Every structure is written in structure tokens, then in C-alpha cells.
Amino acid sequence: DDNGKCALLIPGATTSTCISYEAINRAFNAAKEITRLGGPQSKSKELSDIEIDVLGRTIVETSRILAKEFKLAPDAIHMGLPMIDTRHTVINQYCPVKYQRPQCKVQRYREPDGMCNNLENPHWGAVMAPFRRLLPPNFQDGVSAPRISVTGSELPTARLVSTLTHKDMGFHDHAVTIYLPAWGQLIDHDMAMGAESKDPRTNSEPKCCNVPPNQRHQACWPIDIPSADPFYKLFRRTCLDFVRSGAGVREQCKLGTRIAVNTVSAYLDASFVYGSDLETMNKLRVFKAGQLKSNAMNRHKGMKDLLPPQMENPDANCKRPSKDVHCFMAGDARVNQQMMLVALHTILMREHNRIALELSKINSHWDDERIFQETRHIIAAIVQQITYNEFLPMVLGKEVMERYSLLGERQGMLNKYNSKLEATLPTAFFAAAFRFGHSLIPNALERWSTTHKFIGSRRLSDIINKPFDVYTGNTCDEYLTGFMNQISQAVDDSVSQELTNHLFRDETSGFGSDLASLNIQRGRDHGVPSYNAYREFCGLRRARSWNDLAGAFTNETLHMYMQAYKTPDDLDLWSAGVSERPLPGSMVGPVFGCIMGETFKNLRLGDRFWFENAGQPSSFTQEQVNEIRKVKLSRVICDNSDHIETVQVYVMVLPDSEINPRVACKSGILPRINLSKWKE
Numbered sequence: 001d002d003n004g005k006c007a008l009l010i011p012g013a014t015t016s017t018c019i020s021y022e023a024i025n026r027a028f029n030a031a032k033e034i035t036r037l038g039g040p041q042s043k044s045k046e047l048s049d050i051e052i053d054v055l056g057r058t059i060v061e062t063s064r065i066l067a068k069e070f071k072l073a074p075d076a077i078h079m080g081l082p083m084i085d086t087r088h089t090v091i092n093q094y095c096p097v098k099y100q101r102p103q104c105k106v107q108r109y110r111e112p113d114g115m116c117n118n119l120e121n122p123h124w125g126a127v128m129a130p131f132r133r134l135l136p137p138n139f140q141d142g143v144s145a146p147r148i149s150v151t152g153s154e155l156p157t158a159r160l161v162s163t164l165t166h167k168d169m170g171f172h173d174h175a176v177t178i179y180l181p182a183w184g185q186l187i188d189h190d191m192a193m194g195a196e197s198k199d200p201r202t203n204s205e206p207k208c209c210n211v212p213p214n215q216r217h218q219a220c221w222p223i224d225i226p227s228a229d230p231f232y233k234l235f236r237r238t239c240l241d242f243v244r245s246g247a248g249v250r251e252q253c254k255l256g257t258r259i260a261v262n263t264v265s266a267y268l269d270a271s272f273v274y275g276s277d278l279e280t281m282n283k284l285r286v287f288k289a290g291q292l293k294s295n296a297m298n299r300h301k302g303m304k305d306l307l308p309p310q311m312e313n314p315d316a317n318c319k320r321p322s323k324d325v326h327c328f329m330a331g332d333a334r335v336n337q338q339m340m341l342v343a344l345h346t347i348l349m350r351e352h353n354r355i356a357l358e359l360s361k362i363n364s365h366w367d368d369e370r371i372f373q374e375t376r377h378i379i380a381a382i383v384q385q386i387t388y389n390e391f392l393p394m395v396l397g398k399e400v401m402e403r404y405s406l407l408g409e410r411q412g413m414l415n416k417y418n419s420k421l422e423a424t425l426p427t428a429f430f431a432a433a434f435r436f437g438h439s440l441i442p443n444a445l446e447r448w449s450t451t452h453k454f455i456g457s458r459r460l461s462d463i464i465n466k467p468f469d470v471y472t473g474n475t476c477d478e479y480l481t482g483f484m485n486q487i488s489q490a491v492d493d494s495v496s497q498e499l500t501n502h503l504f505r506d507e508t509s510g511f512g513s514d515l516a517s518l519n520i521q522r523g524r525d526h527g528v529p530s531y532n533a534y535r536e537f538c539g540l541r542r543a544r545s546w547n548d549l550a551g552a553f554t555n556e557t558l559h560m561y562m563q564a565y566k567t568p569d570d571l572d573l574w575s576a577g578v579s580e581r582p583l584p585g586s587m588v589g590p591v592f593g594c595i596m597g598e599t600f601k602n603l604r605l606g607d608r609f610w611f612e613n614a615g616q617p618s619s620f621t622q623e624q625v626n627e628i629r630k631v632k633l634s635r636v637i638c639d640n641s642d643h644i645e646t647v648q649v650y651v652m653v654l655p656d657s658e659i660n661p662r663v664a665c666k667s668g669i670l671p672r673i674n675l676s677k678w679k680e
């Protein structure tokens with residue numbers, strides 16, 4: 001019987017603290033009452049999102065009770081409690097097999113959920129793995145309550161920071177096209193999706209603002225709108241809906257601070273094309289010749305297929321004009337958000353089917369499964385190649401690329417796989433740094449003809465969750481051409497009003513939500529420490545006074561921050577991160593550069609299936625790697641659009657007759673991946 005034994009011994013200055021298994025059992029049983037966790041269920045049962053949230057919150061409550069009883073410091077909660085072996089406690093009876101260590105098989109193809117990529121730590125980077133921490137979390141109570149000001153008062157409401165600092169100024173970048181944010185969002189959806197808290201009654205996100213406080217869902221944490229708000233006061237709004245992310249569960253249901261889990265595989269494995277679980281993947285497959293499902297309605301016009309219709313839950317993330325019109329289905333549920341996503345999802349689905357068809361001709365003895373999986377393996381490689389060779393160099397610049405070993409190899413294999421590097425995303429990356437893209441979004445998306453003439457544009461808030469234009473005429477091509485002609489906004493404090501006042505606006509109200517406020521609140525929700533803490537993490541000087549930040553921001557921005565916050569120690573990471581002066585040759589400043597550099601380093605060197613790794617069952621041959629290295633996004637667009645004939649070599653940058661010429665798709669300047677190297 002372990003009951004009286006110390007589960008954890010925390011050394012102190014005079015005496016040590018012993019937390020016994022008995023104390024943990026007692027705390028868990030008390031926590032269960034608070035969260036109304038039911039009795040233990042079969043351990044092999046798949047938990048629903050709601051059940052995971054309840055279990056996660058019960059573990060957080062258990063930690064809170066122990067922290068109070070044993071007067072634990074934040075460090076002991078964050079570092080100490082997760083060391084307790086919960087298998088010797090009652091928690092074990094509640095912990096589903098899914099959170100136990102699986103037996104991994106070494107295979108050629110990735111698991112859909114990213115499991116067993118790292119053989120020593122199979123959960124790393126996988127679905128349901130908790131986001132990792134670059135810094136200990138900052139929770140007011142050390143366990144789960146959002147942080148407050150270091151002065152002890154409240155932080156400014158997120159909406160105040162948004163209206164003061166993130167006004168719509170509309171400054172353009174000097175060279176970057178819409179393909180850069182489009183690709184950024186696409187790979188964001190490859191890497192990250194937080195778990196929503198759900199209302200058990202509706203199985204969707206609860207509403208908070210129009211519900212009396214005592215009847216609100218426990219995860220409601222709406223944002224106060226100041227009465228002088230320049231926009232919402234026109235509508236007499238005082239409250240913005242916000243729901244805290246669902247609580248996650250650690251491997252073996254270990255104790256500790258509140259965590260959140262990723263619901264997609266963090267690896268760059270094209271999970272947005274295929275889904276992050278087997279069920280979704282199977283729904284997307286034809287099970288013939290390695291093909292993905294598609295919509296052939298335009299074939300009679302000699303045009304390529306569209307994404308298949310979303311028939312199950314047809315109204316999820318989709319505002320349909322009538323019951324016979326459908327949104328699109330892809331590996332990621334956010335595909336219908338707007339045309340940047342729909343267009344890129346469409347050409348990657350087509351690229352899959354194009355490659356699969358060719359492979360089936362080259363290797364006529366391969367069955368459906370082999371063709372499908374090998375094509376999926378190649379598509380993931382193409383996503384990695386474009387990300388590290390076209391996207392990251394523009395975003396981060398050469399110096400940051402070098403510092404984090406992100407530069408592509410020209411020859412040979414990579415051979416730097418390091419099983420000690422965890423590819424799981426840091427909280428600061430998904431809740432703040434990689435949302436830098438929200439600053440790049442223009443007010444409207446433009447359509448251009450395939451001969452590069454402007455046709456028209458649609459206001460962003462008019463097309464959100466309404467991708468239906470893509471069904472008609474040449475719209476898909478026109479957006480694909482528009483994105484290479486339309487210039488992006490700069491990464492700066494300015495954010496489009498389409499996002500800060502009109503996000504998800506419905507037909508009748510005239511106002512929507514505010515993405516800048518959501519980003520700020522989301523950071524606090526997840527215990528992300530302040531910008532100043534990350535300055536120190538990133539090797540910069542911690543600001544002691546506002547003066548110390550004179551070099552970091554423009555005078556105007558700094559001035560606004562001084563109005564909003566009491567001290568530089570309170571600055572929210574997303575807000576200050578987008579507002580930083582960029583590093584030379586980079587779109588982002590030193591703190592976002594460092595958080596992204598750190599993350600993308602582990603996504604490359606910590607991915608056992610990385611396309612340039614040698615010596616693994618998943619490895620491509622050197623000849624095949626050389627073919628993948630030839631791929632550019634411009635080639636993928638050429639091959640998978642209907643009528644586009646000319647593109648600039650690097651589509652994420654405006655054309656320039658000398659350094660980025662516009663060339664014919666047919667010309668040899670844009671080589672195609674030669675699949676004969678896959679002949680067996």
C-alpha cells in the first residue's frame with residue numbers, strides 16, 4: 001500500500017514538504033465533486049472533447065487543492081507536481097489508455113496524428129499533446145487563473161489595448177504578396193488548432209455576453225469593452241464573447257498547471273490536406289488509385305476538380321445561402337474561412353491527385369494504399385520545402401535563419417535528426433508569435449485575370465465562411481492570380497478593421513468580433529508571460545522602464561502602451577510582438593523572430609520523417625530528395641490551376657524583372673518534380 005508514502009518530496013530551507021499519495025487521492029476526490037467528473041469509465045473508451053475538458057479541469061483542481069494545502073510556490077506547481085507518478089493514485093482509474101505510452105512500430109509513413117514520430121517520447125508533436133512552455137506559465141494563482149498586472153491591479157482590458165495600439169493604418173509591405181500570409185495561415189493550420197470549450201447542451205462554443213453572469217458556462221471569460229470604444233459604442237456593446245480553451249490532459253494524467261492541447265499534429269506533415277486522425281483521412285479518400293475525393297462538376301468545361309462538399313454538419317463554419325449549396329471539405333475544419341485558405345487547399349488536393357495519378361502509371365503494380373501513402377509523403381515534403389525555402393526566409397531573414405539552423409541544404413541529405421528536440425509547439429508560438437500573420441491581412445481580397453489584370457475585390461468580412469464564389473466561372477484561378485499581384489500589409493501594430501471590428505460579422509448587426517482582442521485574451525487564457533519576460537528569454541535586455549523600450553517600438557506605439565499599461569512588465573506578447581521594429585532583412589522583430597526560430601528549428605531537426613533525413617524507413621533516396629528540392633509554390637500553382645500561364649518565380653514576392661521575373665509556366669525555369677525517380 002503506497003498511501004502513506006511521499007509521492008513528492010519538496011526540499012525547503014528548514015523542512016521538506018512531503019506530499020503523500022493519500023493527500024493526492026483526497027484532493028482528487030474533492031476536485032471531482034467540484035467539476036462533477038463521473039465515476040471511472042472503461043479505460044479504452046475514446047473521450048469526447050467535453051469529457052477531456054472535465055478530466056483536465058479535475059486534474060487542475062486537484063493541483064490547486066494540493067498547492068493550497070502544501071503552500072506550493074508556482075515553480076513547485078509547474079515543475080514539481082508533474083513529477084508525481086499518478087499510476088499509484090486513484091487518478092489512474094480515470095486515465096484513458098490514450099494517455100498511456102503506446103507501443104510504437106517503426107514504419108515508412110507517418111501516423112495521421114503524429115504519434116510515434118519520436119520513438120522515445122511518442123506523444124511529442126502528436127494530437128492531444130499539451131503545448132510546451134518556453135517559460136514557466138504566468139497564472140495569477142499559479143495554477144490556472146489568468147495573470148494580472150505585476151502591480152496587483154487588473155490588466156487593461158484586451159479591447160482597450162486593441163483600440164489604442166492596433167488601429168487600421170493600412171501600411172503596405174514593400175515586396176510581399178498575399179501568398180505569404182496565405183501560406184502562413186495554411187501551415188498554421190498544419191501545425192496548430194487549440195481545443196474549444198464546448199457546451200454539453202449544444203456541443204458547440206457557449207455564448208457568454210448575453211447570458212447573466214451566474215448562468216454562464218464555466219469557461220466564459222468575456223472581454224469588457226470600454227464605454228468610450230470608438231466603434232462598439234455605436235452599437236452600445238459592452239462585452240465581447242470569449243471562451244477559454246478547453247483544459248487538456250498530460251500523459252498519464254499527471255498533475256500541474258492548466259494546460260491546453262493541440263488537436264492537430266504539430267509536424268509539417270500536410271495534415272491540413274489529410275486530417276489528423278484516421279477517420280478523417282478515410283473520409284477524404286476514394287480508395288482507388290490513391291486519389292482524394294473531389295468535385296468533378298466543372299470537368300465538362302475542361303476545368304479541374306474542386307474540393308468535395310461538406311455534407312456532414314453542412315453548417316459548421318459555413319454560412320450557406322440555401323440548403324442546396326455546400327461548403328468544402330478538407331483535412332482541416334477551418335478550410336472555408338476565406339478564399340486564401342480555400343484556394344490553397346484546392347491546389348494541394350489537386351497536386352495530390354496529380355502526383356498519385358502519375359505514380360500509378362509509373363508503378364502500375366502499386367495498390368491504392370501504397371500510391372496514397374507515398375503521395376501523402378511527397379506532399380508533406382513539398383510543404384516542408386516551400387515553408388523553409390520560400391516562406392521562412394522572407395519572414396525571418398537570413399540571420400535568424402542561420403542562427404536557428406533553418407537554411408536549406410543544397411546537396412546531400414540533412415542528417416541532423418535529433419530525438420532530443422521536441423517538435424510540440426510552444427504555447428507562446430501558437431497563442432502569440434505565429435499570429436503575426438493577422439497584421440498582414442488586407443481589407444479585401446482581389447481577383448485578377450490570368451493575364452494579370454485587376455478584376456475586382458471582395459471585402460474580407462463579406463466572404464468569411466462563404467467560399468461559394470469558387471463554384472463559378474474562373475474564380476479560383478482569379479484568386480490564385482490575385483494573390484500574386486496583391487501586396488500584403490506589413491507586420492506592424494496596424495490590423496485591418498475587417499478583423500478588429502467586423503470579424504465574423506453577421507448580416508444584421510453591423511459589427512463583428514475583434515481578432516486583436518481575441519489574440520491578447522487568448523495569451524492570458526494560456527498563461528503566456530509578458531513580452532518583457534520573452535525579451536529576457538530571447539537574450540535581450542529586460543526593460544526596467546518605458547525608456548528602455550524606445551528602440552523596440554516607434555514613438556507612437558510606445559506612447560500608446562504607456563497609456564494602456566501601468567508598467568512594461570505587463571505588455572501582452574502578441575501585441576508587443578507584432579509592434580516591434582523588424583530586424584534588418586526580416587519582417588518581424590527580435591522576440592517573434594526568436595520564438596519562431598526556436599519552433600521551426602525543432603519542427604525540422606526534431607521530425608524523424610523530415611524529407612531530407614537519411615537512414616530511416618521513411619527516407620527518400622538522394623535522387624528523390626533532389627527532385628523535391630526543385631519544387632516551388634509557383635510550380636504547384638502552374639500545375640494545378642486551370643488557365644494560369646505566367647507566374648513570378650517566387651510568388652510570395654512581387655514580380656521584379658531582374659530578381660523575380662514573371663515567367664511562363666511552360667518554360668524550363670520552373671522545373672517540375674520528376675516522378676520517374678520513384679519507379680520501382
Ligand code: HEM
Nearest residue numbers: 181184185188192193194338430434435437438441518522
Ligand atoms: C483572413 C485571415 C485570417 C482570419 C480571419 C483569422 C482568424 C483567426 C481566428 C478567429 C483565430 C482564433 C482566435 C482565438 O479565438 O484565439 C485564429 C487563430 C490563429 N491564427 Fe488566424 N486568421 C487569419 C489569418 C492568419 C494568418 C495569415 C496567420 C499566420 C501567418 C494566422 C495564424 C493563426 C494562428 C497560429 C492561430 C492559432 C491557431 C490555433 O492554434 O487555434 N492566421 N485566426
Ligand SMILES: [Ca+2]
Nearest residue numbers: 190265267271
Ligand atoms: Ca501537421
